[in-house]
Amino acid sequence: MLKVLGRKNSSNVQKVMWACAEMKVPVERTDIGGPFGGNREAAYLAKNPNGLIPTIEEGDFVLWESNAIVRYLGAKHDLGGLFPSNLQERASADRWMDWQLTTLGPTLTPMFMQLVRTSADKRDPKAIEDSRLKTADNLKILDAHLARNEYAAGKRFTMGDIPVGIMTYRWFAFPVERPALPALKAWYDRIAARPAFQEHVSGIGLT
Numbered sequence: 001m002l003k004v005l006g007r008k009n010s011s012n013v014q015k016v017m018w019a020c021a022e023m024k025v026p027v028e029r030t031d032i033g034g035p036f037g038g039n040r041e042a043a044y045l046a047k048n049p050n051g052l053i054p055t056i057e058e059g060d061f062v063l064w065e066s067n068a069i070v071r072y073l074g075a076k077h078d079l080g081g082l083f084p085s086n087l088q089e090r091a092s093a094d095r096w097m098d099w100q101l102t103t104l105g106p107t108l109t110p111m112f113m114q115l116v117r118t119s120a121d122k123r124d125p126k127a128i129e130d131s132r133l134k135t136a137d138n139l140k141i142l143d144a145h146l147a148r149n150e151y152a153a154g155k156r157f158t159m160g161d162i163p164v165g166i167m168t169y170r171w172f173a174f175p176v177e178r179p180a181l182p183a184l185k186a187w188y189d190r191i192a193a194r195p196a197f198q199e200h201v202s203g204i205g206l207t
């Protein structure tokens with residue numbers, strides 16, 4: 001069975017778990033990282049020299065980088081579905097996956113670390129506000145796209161919705177002021193109705 005190494009409240013582990021649940025791929029997940037530790041030990045570093053989660057194992061095959069894992073599993077188990085076979089649809093999905101890793105994630109992560117992983121007395125209000133403003137600016141870009149497209153890659157749910165879907169869950173769960181982004185909210189409501197999202201993202205909550 002496919003092994004997933006990583007704690008279930010990591011956004012990057014959630015990408016893999018959500019994708020597997022969408023495709024009904026059975027998974028054996030082991031808690032690694034955060035309070036569970038294990039990710040700096042030699043045995044883990046031999047699999048993933050970054051010391052980060054997630055890592056997957058399929059027999060002798062080991063893979064890290066969450067979006068690469070989602071692409072690999074999608075191509076293997078749901079070609080033409082979660083992993084589009086149409087090249088333009090696939091490139092659109094890839095684009096939003098890359099944008100989450102390079103653009104949206106780095107602006108939202110400081111706010112997450114402050115509001116969720118830092119005790120109230122140690123928080124830095126300026127870091128939260130900077131992160132809130134930059135994230136809102138980025139989400140305006142996604143909102144404008146979703147005003148013209150039902151999903152990240154166009155007309156249907158694909159792997160392109162997964163990384164941005166998890167970031168958007170966090171954005172709506174934070175106790176902060178948010179600009180009205182109606183297309184983002186309508187898309188998010190469609191995503192949030194999916195049982196696999198409820199099991200692996202919203203059901204886990206902000207922890």
Ligand SMILES: N[C@@H](CCC(=O)N[C@@H](CS)C(=O)NCC(=O)O)C(=O)O
Pocket residue numbers: 010011012013032033034039051052053054064065066067
């Ligand atoms: N680009 C990597 C980033 C992985 C990453 O930063 N993972 C975080 C959790 S979301 C991590 O391993 N943090 C250390 C820990 O959990 O102990 C990916 O997408 O897989």
